[in-house]
Amino acid sequence: MIKSRPNYINRELSWLEFNQRVLNEALDPSVPLLERLNFLSITASNLDEFFMVRVGGLESLVAEGVTRPDPAGMTPSQQLKAVCARVKTMAAAQYACYHDVLIPKLTDADIRQLNAGLLATEQRDYFRTVFKEEILPVATPMTVNPDEPFPYMAGLTLALAVRIAAENSKSRERFALIPFGRNMNRFIPCPSDSGYRYILLEDLTQMFVEDFFPGVRILETAAFRITRNADMSVNEDDAADFLAEMRQVLRARRQSKCVRLEIAGAASDRMTAFLGKSLDAPDHAIYRLPGPIDLSAFRTIASISGFERLKYESWQPQPTPELDIRKSMFAQVAEKSVVLFHPYDSYDPVVRLIEEAARDPNVLAIKQVLYRTGADSSIVAALRNAAERGKYVTAVVELKARFDEARNIEWARMLAQSGVQVIYGVKGLKVHAKVCVIVRREGKGIVRYVHFGTGNYNERTARLYSDVSYISCADDLGVDASAFFNAVCGYSEARKYRKIFSAPVGLREKVLDLIAGEAERKRQGQKAFIMAKVNSLTHPDVIAALYEASKAGVKIMLNVRGICSLRPGVPGLSDNINVVSIVDRFLEHSRILYFHHGGDEKVFISSADWMTRNLDRRIELLVPVDNPVCRKRLISDLETFFKDSVKSYWLLPDGRYERTRPAGRRRLLRSQELLWTRAKERAKSAHPAAGSVFEPYKAPDSAANR
C-alpha cells in the first residue's frame, strides 16, 4: 500500500511500481530467458537514472531545507525515506531474480558465469593471460593517502577497493582503488566446447589483484560504484554561449554529490565504513548488494549471438500498404494523410520522406526538431545532404535532452558544418515536440508536407518504442508547423495556431477544455467518453479535471505506462476512471487522446505526457488527427490497449497494480501481438502474392550511386 493523501499518489513511488512491473517481466516464465535478463538489466539502468535525477533532486531539496509537501502530501525527506525503503525491497527482488531464477536457468541453457574459486586449471591459466594482457596494463590502482584528497571516482563506474595490511606494527593498514574504465569489458568470455562461458571483470581482477601490489598482503577486495546527483541544469539566464555552458554542466555533473553507494555484499563493515566516509555517502545511501553491482551491464549477455531460441521471435516492422516506399512520398501523401503505428508499421516511410526531400529539386526548405537522435541517423545524413544541395535546412537540436548532451553537441556541430541552421533549443524550455515540415514548390503553388510524431527521430528506438507518426500535407497543419518553427527559432512571437496546440501556452488549456467539455456533455445528458494513452500522468490540474469528469459520470479509460498519480476507482471521486499499464517487449511510448465530443469524435496525438514538466516547462505539441481513416485506425488501436489481458495491469485504488485477467471465458489478448498481427495482415493484403520482381535493399543515397 502506497501511503499518501487519498487523491494523489506520490510520483516517485508510482515510478518505482512501474519499475517493479518491468521486473515482473524478468520473472515471467512465458518471456524468453535472455529477454528476461534484458528486463532485469533495464530495471537496473532505470534505477540508475532514477537515482541521478529523482533521488538527486530529493536530496537537493532536503539539503536546502525544503519541507513543502508534494501534491500527495509528502515532504521531500518523507519521500526520500519512502523511496529508499522501496528501493531496498526492489534491490532484494532484483537479486533474488538474478540468483534464484535467471542464473540457474542460464546455466541450464549453457550460458555459464564462472566462479573464480571453481576454475579448471586451463581456465585459470587462460584468465591469467587475459589479466596480464588486457587488465594489468589498463587499470591503474590509486593509493589512498589520508593526507591527500580522496581520488576522484566517476559516477556509475565500477571500481575495486583494496584493503592492504599494515607493513609493520608502526604503520596502519592502507586502502587502494582500482577503477575500471567504461570501455573495459565487464564480461570476459572463456573459450569452451559448447555454450557460452564468461567471468565478471571484478572477479577476474580480484583473482590476480596481488599483481598490482607486489610484496604486500591484501586483506580484502570489494567492488563498488557510486551514483552522483545529476539534478542540475544550465543557468540559462547568464549563458552567453549556451554550448559552452552546457559543457560546464557536464563537468559539474562529474563532481556532484554521491546519492548512492553500492558495495558488493561480501565487503567487511570496515571497508564499507571507509568507502562511505571517503565518498561522503550518508548511511541511507549505502546499498550492500548480494550480487554483482550494476545489473544493467547484463544487457550485453542478453544480446549475445547464437542463442536466438532464448530471445523473442522477430517481429519485423511491416511495410504500410498506404505508402509504397518505391514511389514518391510526396505524390502519395498528396493523395491522403497517413498514420503509422511504429514499430508495427515500419519507420522507413518517415526516413524516406526526409531523404526524398533532401534530393527533390522542388523542395525549398526542411525544418525539423531533433531530440535524442543518433549521429549515425539517416535523417541527420539526409538533412546534411539537403543543406549541401542548397536547401534551407533548420534543425532544432535540443541539447538539454538529459544524458545525451555530450552526443548532441557533437553532431549538432556536424550539422552546422554542412550548412544546416542549428538552433540549440529555447531558453528555459526543452523542445520536446516531434515535428518536421518540408516546404515544396509544386504546380499549384507552395505545398507543405508535415510529419508529427510521438517519438523522437531515431531509427533505432523506432524499432523498440511504440510511437505514432502522422504524415499529411493539409494546409492548416502546414501553416501551423511553419508558425511553430518561426516561434521556436525566435523569428516570431508564438501565434495562435489554426489546428494544433502547443505547450507551454495552450496545450494544457486545450486538454483541460476537452476534459471539461466531456463532463459538461455528460451533465447535459449526452454520451461522453474519454480514452487517453500517455506515459505518465501527474499534472494536478489534469487529474483534478479528470476527477470532475468522473464525478459527472464520464467514463474514462486511461492507459498510463509509467507514473500515475491519479487514484482510480475511489468512490465518489474517480469511480468511472480505469487505469491500465502495459509493459511488454516494446516500450509503450505513444500519446493518443480520444474524446467522444458529442459524437463528433476528436483524436489527437501528442508529444506531451500529462506531467507538469511537459505541460508547463516544455515545448510540446498536440495535433488533431482529422483525417477520418487515420482517426478510425487510431481509435481502434487505442481500444486494443484496454482489452489486453496478458501484459496489462490495473491500477488499484490503493496504488498497487494487479495483472489483468481475461473477463469470463474471453480469450487472452496481448495488445502488442495483436497490433503486430494486424500490421502483418495489412501488409499482406496490400501485396497478396510475392511478385516476380525482387526488392533489393539499396544502400542509402550517396555520391557513389547517384
Place this chain on the structure above:
Amino acid sequence: MSRPRKPTGIRTDSRQHEEDTRLAGVIEIGTTSMRLVIAQIHSDGTIKTLESLQQPVTLGKDTFLTGEISRGTSEDCVSALRNFARILREYRVSPGAVRAVATSAVREAANRDAFLDRISIATGLDVELLDEGEVNRFTYLAVRSSLDEEPALRDANVLVVEAGGGSMQALMFRAGKVSHAHTYRLGSLRLRTTGQEFGAPAQHMRDIMINQIDSVLTQIKNELPLNRATELLIFGGDARFAAGLLARDGETSPAPRSSAGPAENKQAGTACFSAKSLNALTSKVLLLSVNEAVRKYHMSYPEAETLGPAMLIHNRLCEELGLKHVRIGNATLRDGILMEIAGGTSWSGDFARQVVNSALEIGRKYNFDSVHAERTASFARQLFRAMRDEHRLGDRHETLLGVAALLHNIGLFVNNRSHHKHSMYLIMNCDIFGLSSMDLHITALVARYHRRAVPSRSHTEYAALDRENRMVVSKLAAILRIADAISGNKEDGPFEEELNISFGPGRIILAIPNSGDLTLERLNLREKGAMFQQVYGLHVEVRNAGSN
C-alpha cells in the same frame, strides 16, 4: 550564422510549374511590432497566406515618448528583419516581390532617415513610409470585403476605426460608400505615455485617459455624423487580441438583425460582441499592470502596453455611439497591401470611386456648386483619357485630377477674391479618404492653377515639388482649365454628357453635346486655353455636337 551553399540542385521544371501562382511578401514596421506576411497569389486574384510572423518592438514607445527611435530598438528591428529575410529566402521570394512599409512610429520619429538608412544598409530593404492617407487606402482595401460580405454592414452606416499607437484612423461608410475619412492624434501609446508623464497613480490612469479620449471625441463629433452610425467596426492588433479573449470566454453574441447564421462570419472576418462584454474586458485589462497582462494573456510587453488604452478608446466610442454591440474585424494593413499587389493598382474602380465620394463630402461641407463641379470633373476625366498619349499619366493622376476638378471652387467658401488660392489651402489641409499628403499637395496645386497665374517656381508650394510632380501639376491643371472653361455655370444642365473629342493638326476639337450657344465657352477658352497650348502644344476648339 550558417548559410546554405549555392543552390546546385534547384531547377524549375517549367511544365510542372506553370506560373499560375506567385509569391509576395509584405513587411510592416508598426508601432508595437514588426510583421511579415508571405502569401501566394493565384491567377484569379485569391490570396493564400503561407507565413505570418510577428516580432515585438518598442518603436511606438520610443517615438511617442522620446521623439526618436533608440539605437537598441533600431537594432531589434534590424535583427527581426534579418530573420524575416531568411524566411523570404526560404520561399525564394524575389526582392522585387517584397514590399516593406512603415507607419506612424517611424514616420513621426525625428531620426527616421537615419533609421531607414540603417535598415537599408543592414538588410537591403527599402522601406516605404506610409502616410495617413495611404494607410487609409490600404485599410479600405482590406476592410471592403468585410463590408461586402456581411449583410448587416453592407447597407448600414458604419464607423470603421483602428486605434494605433500614435493615431486613430476613422472611416465612415454610408451604404458601402466612404463618406468621411479622418485621422486623429489619439493613440494607445500616446494615451499611456501622457498618463505616465504626469505620474498618475494607476487608479487615476483610467480617468486621465478617458479625459483625453473625450477631448478628441468632441473633435470627432464635429467632423463625423456619429449619431448616424449604427455599426462600429474595429480593426487593429489590439482589437484582434481582445476578440480572441472575448471569443475564448464565449462572449460572441449573435449578430443583430441577421437572424440566421453564426455570430462569427469567417469569410468576412468579423466577429460580433456585446458592448457589455467589451466594457467588462476593458475594465479587467485596465486593472492589470503590464507585467500582469504579459503573464496572464501570454502577450509581448509592447502589446501589453497598448492593449488597455486601445480598448478604452474603442469602448468610449461604443458608448458614444450608444451601440449594444461592436464588431471586430480581422483584416490588416498587410491584407490591403497584398490585395493591391494581387489586383495590380488600386487606383481604379471601387477605390477611386470612394476617393471621389470622400471629395464630394468635402465639397458639400464648403457648399460647392455640385452641378458645375461634377460636370467639370466629368469633362476633365474625359479629356484626361483622350489624351493618354500626350501626358502618359495613370489611374492615380486621373483620380487626383477628378478630385481637383470637384473641389477647384471650394475656396469661394472663404472669399471670391483669390478663391483659387483658398481652394488650394483648404484641400491641402483636409482629409480626403485614400489620398496621401503628396496626393493632396498635387491635387491642391492643380485646383489652384485652374485660373489666373500659371505655375511658377516663385510659388512656394509649387517649388516644393520635385520636377516630375511639377510636370504632373502643369499637365493636370492645363486639362482642368479647359474642363472648367467648357462646363459653364448652368445650374440646370445635365452633366453626364459625353464629349466628342477628336484631334486635328496642332489642335484638339471638343464637340459638346446639346450645348446650344458656345459663345461663353469660347470666351472662357481664350483666357484659359493658353496654358493648355503651352503644355500640350495643342490649340483647343469647341463645337456644338450635332452641328458641323
